[in-house]
Amino acid sequence: xxxxxxxxxxxxxxxxxxxxxxxxxxxxxxxxxxxxxxxxxxxxxxxxxxxxxxxxxxxxxxxxxxxxxxxxxxxxxxxxxxxxxxxxxxxxxxxxxxxxxxxxxxxxxxxxxxxxxxxxxxxxxxxxxxxxxxxxxxxxxxxxxxxxxxxxxxxxxxxxxxxxxxxxxxxxxxxxxxxxxxxxxxxxxxxxxxxxxx
Amino acid sequence: xxxxxxxxxxxxxxxxxxxxxxxxxxxxxxxxxxxxxxxxxxxxxxxxxxxxxxxxxxxxxxxxxxxxxxxxxxxxxxxxxxxxxxxxxxxxxxxxxxxxxxxxxxxxxxxxxxxxxxxxxxxxxxxxxxxxxxxxxxxxxxxxxxxxxxxxxxxxxxxxxxxxxxxxxxxx
Numbered sequence: 001x002x003x004x005x006x007x008x009x010x011x012x013x014x015x016x017x018x019x020x021x022x023x024x025x026x027x028x029x030x031x032x033x034x035x036x037x038x039x040x041x042x043x044x045x046x047x048x049x050x051x052x053x054x055x056x057x058x059x060x061x062x063x064x065x066x067x068x069x070x071x072x073x074x075x076x077x078x079x080x081x082x083x084x085x086x087x088x089x090x091x092x093x094x095x096x097x098x099x100x101x102x103x104x105x106x107x108x109x110x111x112x113x114x115x116x117x118x119x120x121x122x123x124x125x126x127x128x129x130x131x132x133x134x135x136x137x138x139x140x141x142x143x144x145x146x147x148x149x150x151x152x153x154x155x156x157x158x159x160x161x162x163x164x165x166x167x168x169x170x171x172x173x174x175x176x177x178x179x180x181x182x183x184x185x186x187x188x189x190x191x192x193x194x195x196x197x198x
Numbered sequence: 199x200x201x202x203x204x205x206x207x208x209x210x211x212x213x214x215x216x217x218x219x220x221x222x223x224x225x226x227x228x229x230x231x232x233x234x235x236x237x238x239x240x241x242x243x244x245x246x247x248x249x250x251x252x253x254x255x256x257x258x259x260x261x262x263x264x265x266x267x268x269x270x271x272x273x274x275x276x277x278x279x280x281x282x283x284x285x286x287x288x289x290x291x292x293x294x295x296x297x298x299x300x301x302x303x304x305x306x307x308x309x310x311x312x313x314x315x316x317x318x319x320x321x322x323x324x325x326x327x328x329x330x331x332x333x334x335x336x337x338x339x340x341x342x343x344x345x346x347x348x349x350x351x352x353x354x355x356x357x358x359x360x361x362x363x364x365x366x367x368x369x370x
Binding site: 005006012016017019020021024025028029031032035036038039042043047048051052054055056058059062063064065066067068069070071072073074075076077078079111112113116117119120123129132133136137140141146148149150151152154155156157158159161162163165166167170171173174175177178181183184185186187188 | 203205206207209210213214216217220222225226227228229230231232233234235236237238239240241242243244245246247248250251252253254255287288289292293295296299305308309312313316317319322325326327330331332334335337338339341342343345346349350353354357363364365366367368
């Protein structure tokens with residue numbers, strides 16, 4: 001098993017190509033072309049050319065940042081097993097539990113599919129409702145991957161740091177509110193792995 | 199090379215050293231990187247180009263009036279509502295945020311918009327939250343996080359009164 005054996009897997013290559021240039025991509029592509037056409041029609045050729053020029057310069061500036069950010073995300077994804085995060089949350093009660101849930105949400109790598117799968121596991125294992133709300137709020141507002149891949153390249157490091165600072169207490173506050181709200185919580189009975197039975 | 203890029207590089211270097219020390223197998227890391235790159239980058243590029251054209255088309259004065267410095271705290275409810283109605287992933291949300299930033303939206307309004315979108319993104323609720331956790335969890339969570347974007351915006355506004363830090367620097 002060499003380090004790059006997955007590269008020779010034709011199914012995997014096709015799947016990656018489908019992800020990259022499937023229907024979603026062409027939707028975005030057509031949208032960009034349509035916006036360019038509207039811009040040309042409304043604002044004229046000079047503005048269109050200027051916008052296209054600065055767009056392409058922007059794309060060239062973004063690419064290296066995005067490659068670095070995605071490399072970070074991939075390293076975290078592989079080195080930080082998600083089961084370990086689940087085990088952390090739900091062991092402590094009270095404020096300490098909310099703080100741990102917030103930290104766990106912050107470091108959970110990946111997009112919504114991994115974060116919500118984890119949340120479903122937490123729910124099935126009977127975690128505190130405050131911890132669940134704090135966890136998913138922390139993942140949404142403070143998730144490292146979102147900040148590295150999106151905030152920093154798109155909005156700059158200063159903005160990202162400010163947003164982290166103001167967001168730090170918020171998952172805990174949301175968790176405290178969730179613990180006090182008189183709302184019924186019934187989690188649908190299902191295996192979080194999508195197995196259905198059991 | 200600016201702070202943001204240097205910061206990313208430092209984090210990457212630290213992680214690579216850790217991975218090296220732990221003798222991690224590079225194959226799954228590389229595989230994940232290629233998958234994520236293929237998934238995100240082609241769409242991201244189209245969205246960026248589209249956002250550049252949209253930035254030329256939308257009335258900047260209107261956005262600056264609603265979300266700009268002069269709107270003060272009033273920009274925050276507007277930004278919460280705007281974040282609520284973006285039913286899409288980060289590609290579109292951040293392209294919109296960058297357009298707002300270029301049109302003169304205040305930092306507090308931008309923080310509010312990004313936070314509101316992060317906690318309420320409708321597509322995520324429909325695809326993941328409702329099927330996996332059910333309507334009662336959504337109700338509980340929505341009621342609990344309603345204050346989150348408002349608090350984020352107000353805190354940024356207060357910080358903005360004290361120090362001129364945190365301005366968004368969207369690429370040109």
